[in-house]
Amino acid sequence: MNRLKGKVAVVTGAALGLGAATCQRMAEEGAAVAVLDILDDAGAQLAEAISGRGLTARYWRCDVSRESEVAQVIADVAAAYGHIDILVNNAGVAGVNKPTHEITEAEWDWVQAINVKGVFFCTKHAIPHLRQAGGGSIINLSSIYGLVGGPDVPPYHASKGAVRLMTKTDALIYAADRIRVNSIHPGFIWTPMVEKHLSGQGDLEAGRQATAALHPLGRLGEADDIAWGAVYLASDEAKFVTGSELVIDGGYTAR
Numbered sequence: 001m002n003r004l005k006g007k008v009a010v011v012t013g014a015a016l017g018l019g020a021a022t023c024q025r026m027a028e029e030g031a032a033v034a035v036l037d038i039l040d041d042a043g044a045q046l047a048e049a050i051s052g053r054g055l056t057a058r059y060w061r062c063d064v065s066r067e068s069e070v071a072q073v074i075a076d077v078a079a080a081y082g083h084i085d086i087l088v089n090n091a092g093v094a095g096v097n098k099p100t101h102e103i104t105e106a107e108w109d110w111v112q113a114i115n116v117k118g119v120f121f122c123t124k125h126a127i128p129h130l131r132q133a134g135g136g137s138i139i140n141l142s143s144i145y146g147l148v149g150g151p152d153v154p155p156y157h158a159s160k161g162a163v164r165l166m167t168k169t170d171a172l173i174y175a176a177d178r179i180r181v182n183s184i185h186p187g188f189i190w191t192p193m194v195e196k197h198l199s200g201q202g203d204l205e206a207g208r209q210a211t212a213a214l215h216p217l218g219r220l221g222e223a224d225d226i227a228w229g230a231v232y233l234a235s236d237e238a239k240f241v242t243g244s245e246l247v248i249d250g251g252y253t254a255r
Helices: 017-028 040-051 067-081 105-115 117-132 154-177 192-199 204-212 223-234
Strands: 008-011 032-037 056-061 086-089 136-141 179-186 245-248
Touching: 008 017, 008 067, 017 032, 017 040, 017 056, 017 086, 017 223, 032 040, 032 067, 040 056, 056 067, 067 117, 086 117, 086 223, 105 117, 105 154, 117 136, 117 154, 117 179, 136 154, 136 223, 154 179, 179 223, 192 204, 223 245
Parallel strands: 008 032, 008 086, 032 056, 086 136, 136 179, 179 245
Antiparallel strands: none
8 A cells, every 4th residue: 555655646647547547546555646637527526536535636737738738737746745756648649540641630740749749748847856856757658559550540559659669768868867767558448538439430339349359368458457557667666667668458469
């Protein structure tokens, strides 16, 4: 229950799905959690629910595609909690599911602005606080599609490949500051994003069963499968882990 005791964690895209589970598990392990999202009602309700259990959480509205907003919110979190030790770059969107030649510039840019620039902005403005704290952990949510290809959602796959390499670059740049940077690569996890994606393919239940069958373990992942991976990477248990890819995919990429 004390794996993250005394640490302050900033989690983006935190109101639902993987972000919400990560906030809950990190708070249970002793972290003070900053819940960042643009879904005000869901974000505030999550923070209130965590606080109602005697744990520490507070909601901040933050559009990660806007640098000025990111800078202000991260400064506000540091002022409120005294320091920042952990950044979880979880905010992301799937974008359009079209062949590359049919995608508009605006459709492409929207995904990159959140999935790639969002990671850049949050990392950029968290680094001074992590340095001041004497080190810390940055956890970037990539995907199995940051490791392998797939014949769909090209903007999403490109963005997750970028996040994978950004992670390794920053791991090298900031290692001397004792700031560890790692990526998590989930398989298909049953979240609102995956549900929406599968709904767009036709029959939801048939799509869920077919997608589950892609994983050797024979099921979709759960949000907690990823959240516990984030807790590990944020904790001192992972003190010698940086520039790594934590693949949590039910065996999807083992083939």
